[in-house]
Amino acid sequence: MKIIEVVAAVIKKDDKFFITRRGYGEFIDMWEFPGGKIEPGEKREEALHREIKEELELDIENLEFLTTVDYDYPNFHLTMHCYLCNISGGTLHLNAHNGVKWVTLDEIDNEKWIPADVAVVNSIKEKFLK
Numbered sequence: 001m002k003i004i005e006v007v008a009a010v011i012k013k014d015d016k017f018f019i020t021r022r023g024y025g026e027f028i029d030m031w032e033f034p035g036g037k038i039e040p041g042e043k044r045e046e047a048l049h050r051e052i053k054e055e056l057e058l059d060i061e062n063l064e065f066l067t068t069v070d071y072d073y074p075n076f077h078l079t080m081h082c083y084l085c086n087i088s089g090g091t092l093h094l095n096a097h098n099g100v101k102w103v104t105l106d107e108i109d110n111e112k113w114i115p116a117d118v119a120v121v122n123s124i125k126e127k128f129l130k
């Protein structure tokens, strides 16, 4: 099966997490963590900086590895490396999404997540729920 390797940003500020709603494609209108495919020769962190700049026109800093999620979709296998980070600059523009919001840990389960992201949400809760 085709393997797709993706990086995703779990952007945090105070007690909230920044989530984005897909604006196109198979998972349109479902929530995800922004990011995208690693290009040949790219390091994971470089790919994440590039994707967040392309998709949202934001800069990120303080990347800290959170988890790698593996998920079998019907037509590909997803390997997704997720990094906690903060916004360090830029002005938000939605170039790939049709919505964004900041959610607390109390709200994070209530979203219509892309299937693989349920495991990311569980990792976030494991790390931050006291």
Ligand SMILES: Nc1nc2c([nH]c(=O)n2[C@H]2C[C@H](O)[C@@H](COP(=O)(O)OP(=O)(O)OP(=O)(O)O)O2)c(=O)[nH]1
Binding pocket: 004, 006, 007, 008, 027, 031, 032, 033, 034, 035, 036, 037, 038, 078, 080, 114, 115, 116, 117
């Ligand atoms: N970015 C992102 N992709 C996710 C998440 N969860 C999940 O299953 N995916 C899947 C959906 C896509 O099939 C794949 C990432 O593709 P993408 O469309 O974001 O990547 P990209 O920007 O590099 O690609 P493209 O649309 O330009 O081809 O990973 C998530 O939280 N964030």
